[in-house]
Amino acid sequence: MNERQHLKSQVSAYWNKASCGTEITNQKKFSPAYFDEIEQFRYTIEPEVFSFAQFTRWHGKKVLEVGVGAGTDFMQWVRAGAHAYGVDLTQEAVDHVHHRLQLNGLQAVDIQVADAESLPHQDNFFDCVYSWGVIHHSPDTEQCLREIIRVTKPGGNIKIMVYNRHSLFALYQWLLHAACKGKPFQTISTVLFNYQESSGTKAYTRAEIKKMIAQYKVRLINIQTTVSSHDLLYYKSKPFRFLARCAASLLGWHNVGWFMTIKLEKISD
DSSP states (O other): OOHHHHHHHHHHHHHHHSOTTGGGOOSOTTSHHHHHHHHHHHHHHOTHHHHHHOGGGGTTSEEEEEOOTTSHHHHHHHHTTOEEEEEESOHHHHHHHHHHHHHHTOOOSEEEEOOTTSOSSOTTOEEEEEEESOGGGSTTHHHHHHHHHHHEEEEEEEEEEEEBSSSHHHHHHHHHHTGGGTOTTSOHHHHHHHHSSSTTOOOBOHHHHHHHHTTSSEEEEEEEOOOOTTTTTTTSOHHHHHHHHHHHHHHOTTTSOSEEEEEEEEOOO
């Protein structure tokens, strides 16, 4: 097993233990209360998902979600009447989605275990491909992007969120895991690689994303990095939250957000 394969196996093992967001509940697994609590917490902490995804605008359209996790966003696509397809690297995530659909008496077109670096779908198929906080965990993020573009039909939309390296939350992680441990020369990238969720997590700058997408036949609609609850350290005490708000005001609320949301349109050949 080479280094890249080893890293991917670590990523898979990490998320197969518990899908993203499930750590916040003590309810019985797969129960209605379990899913309700996960959903309520997610959209309380990350309300920006709705304005970015615009679920209800995709009624009757073919939508692929790359990295379904606990299935919270995926359920919004299904409820909105989209022809919903989903993939995830882990069986744990796929099981979550199947249970949620069954509990709600809903159906998706297809949900399966698959690697975002090699999507099991035909070229030019989806009206929209959506991925929130997923492809930066892959050893080859650019290959994931390439695959997402491949399966999107000309004129279709691509909606991706990746982490922003120039963010308050990334700075906080560096202070916590580097500066406060006497390792001030460690880079933010190294800290995130080793300490942010699964091994190998990456974060990007706006310039890096623009350079990455420039080689593909896509039109950049927008990139946004608005400060989120994570940047404002919602889980910390009031003094920390106050300092985070001061930093956001000083550096710019639309400059230093942890979530970098990217909207693209695939251009016809």
